[in-house]
Amino acid sequence: MTESVHPDRGPDTAGSAVRSRILGASWEQGLPRLVLAADVLAVLLATFLSAQLRFGGPRLAEVPGLDALDYSVLSLILSALWVIALGVDGSRDIRILGGGSEEYKRVLRGTLYLFGLVAIVSFAVGLEIARGYIALALPIGIVFLLVGRFLVRGWVARRRQAGAFRRRLLLIGGPKAVKHVFDALDSEAGAGYRPVMAFLPGYNPRRPDFLPIPCRTDVEGVEGVVEQVGHMDIEAVVLTSGHPLVPADVRRLGWELQERGISLIMAPALLDIAGPRLHTQPLAGLPLIHISTPRLSRGKAFTKRVFDVVASALGIVVISPLLAAVALAVKATDGGPVLFRQQRIGLGGTPFTMLKFRSMVVDAEEQKAQLVSDSGDDSVLFKMKDDPRVTRVGGVIRRTSIDELPQLVNVLRGDMSLVGPRPHLPHEVAQYEQYMSRRFLVQPGITGLWQVSGRSDLPWEEAVRLDLYYVENWSILGDLVILARTVKAVAASDGAY
Template sequence: MGNILEKVTDWRVRSSRLLAVVDAFVVIWAVAGAYVARFGIESNTVVAGQDIPYVLFSAGLSLVWWIMLGAWNSRQIRVLGAGAEEYKRVVAASLWLFGLIATFSYVFRIDTARGYVGVALPVGVVGLLLGRWLLRQHLSVDRRAGGSMSRLLLLGGPSAVTHLSATLRSAKHAGYLPVGAYMPGTTATTVDDTALPVLGNSADTASILEAITSCRADAVAVSAGVQLHPQTLRHLGWELAARNIGLIMAPALTDIAGPRIHTQQVAGLPLMHVTTPTLEGGQRVAKRLFDILSSAIMLFLALPIMALVSVLIKMDDGGPILFRQKRVGMEGQTFTMLKFRSMVVDAERKLSDLEKQNEGSGPLFKMKRDPRITRVGGVLRRFSLDELPQLFNVFFGSMSLVGPRPPLPREVEAYERDVRRRLLVKPGLTGLWQVSGRSNLSWQDSVRLDLYYVENWSLAADLIILLRTVRAVFHSTGAY
């Protein structure tokens, strides 16, 4: 047991030291590479108008770059392993450094070689981001095996603790391991659907600190429903800071993306503002322009593949090449969605005979071995080639490149009130459902992902989903 605890707690020191070494290697490699590329190996070039050799300047630049990465807290443990904050800090520190160099050179009229700076900055930033990504993969593998985790005591009401525990256990890559629950003001002795021991329910700071010591927690997560006086929480925060134990506030907000949350201090009270993104004005125009340009380029590049697929479908059984189906789009408007036909010609008529073998959940019909799929259709579905004609839907405006899954009219008729929020935006050729398992997802997970997209959409998120789609297509996960 002692070895396991040591493995759990020491990962911070190991990761921090490893990251410092990786950063040092990358910045030296980037700066040295820029020097050689610009001046050559045996050059004795000095900074214009100065007596400082570029070799000495390069050594100083490497050191300052490494220091600035630390000053911007890019090696802070809480940002490692999950989220985009780590990457943002690396880029911000690097841009600030080279911005200061440019400003300093301009003010003091020092002619720094542009080719040298132009190589060092992009190469260094890409190398640093790659180093962070590789460490993140290492942490992810280690965390799936139970290592490199922060031990967490969950402080709150029974339902909130249950939800928080389940969420953290399903996202091990984030690095939080719930090890105990503390529920002040309740009489509960167990936590539903979890194996967490309940370590107490008293509302005094001393008892909470005793529970923290007994489970050897690295941090305390205060969730919704906690029955503690604000002054008690304040004292608890002081005691945790003295013991170098983290304090995490976990409000009862679910499926809210970070950019939507803003804090405001009012008389020492942190207020959280949650904004709702809307597709209006310039944002709507930008998304539409992105759809038009991207779909046009994709159609041009995919024309040879589409021509080959058309020939194969026609040779397979002589039936129609395209399959047209009514789908429901934004605000409930119906449109005709195009796909390459991957089933037999009378597939719709045979559907009623297969309803009893439905393997989908909710209103969805899915079968892993659907007898209606043709030989060519099986290959098309595996690599999502049957969906290429939907690029025409995107180009002409009935669909978007990224959005919720386009539903059938009979599916919409079975929608509950909340699910209808999926229709607030255009359906997408791809989306979170596509990159998260496709047909392997339950109906509830599919709805949750689509609603998350509707509530948190952004052009940056669309780009990330498109990049993840490429990986999902080649892995063929859930494609049937």
């Protein structure tokens, strides 16, 4: 047997697997039950609170052919239907709980489908339900549901960081593909996967510490995989590029694993492709995977623009006192200009003037060349954690990202969007490789995936990768998720300097 073991960890054997439990059941069964309990509590609170706010006491609803129903009974019925709708839409599927945005998407989709159905049925049968009650129950319920899911997810994430609630994985494939899958899963503990062993049939890793888990190269055939699955207490097997199994063996492996209650996961060599762009087409027994071309249609572009204009205009009105206070503070610092104007490259490679509150001394640009020389930092994105050019007020507004707020004016003008790729300087764009120009297919944004994934701590290559991922996989719901994550990142001052 050929095996490599990380020197600091040692082999991960079956005896080290500890089954976590929730509500007296295995975590795979208990977690959906916990989420179900949170959903029931959320919708009951939402419906009864809505009835109380709308009527202030007992009130009857007219039901054709029946005696009038009290809104307390109606609230119970609506709550039950709501919980069922969320289950039918798969929002409590164990595969999506605890990580990613799909869980929230299904909560919103299931809720909207239910209320749409309620409206149609009410109209069709003449059910007199107060519109004010529905108008309150819908938004309150969505907020309560999302808050409940967020709280459960936070608890699950903390437990998964501690090693609980994670499925033990066996990775099978070529060294590069297995390493990529391992790094991706290991960095996303919240997804609930823990690679514990790798099979690299026919390969010989160059280094003994190729992976921090045991690696074997001599396991062959379905029988060998199944034997090790039982020995290592594996809960899911991942096949990725470079595995030696022919289609018939993959099918037989799936049958063998199914009998043992173990999942088979295929991880194709597709990078940064979001789920909605993947479509499966069965053809002569082959599951063909189609990757749709990323395209921002006119309708989607119009929706995004309307959202940008409305949100930025409201934002400027709401935070106008803060904008005035910051402007006075910046002016009082050294008497220099309040705003910092800088040329950036936007949609289609067109230059525009980006606005920010000035956070540095007036001659900051003149000092930059000397600082770059002194620091020896020749990277495309020059950042310093303790930049001597930053003023006292500037340090505060940079940590809280308040210096970015004048860009709401750029959004109103149409130069920028609320969410999009980072707007780069002309000299940074001059260093682009050809594929990076795809960033110009959409408007740059005040915030984006780079903002919620490390901000100034991100290396240039990772920032570009995130920007391209956004361009390739844009959606309105994705924008809303990024805006919500931005609030969290700004509150925590993650990577801001």
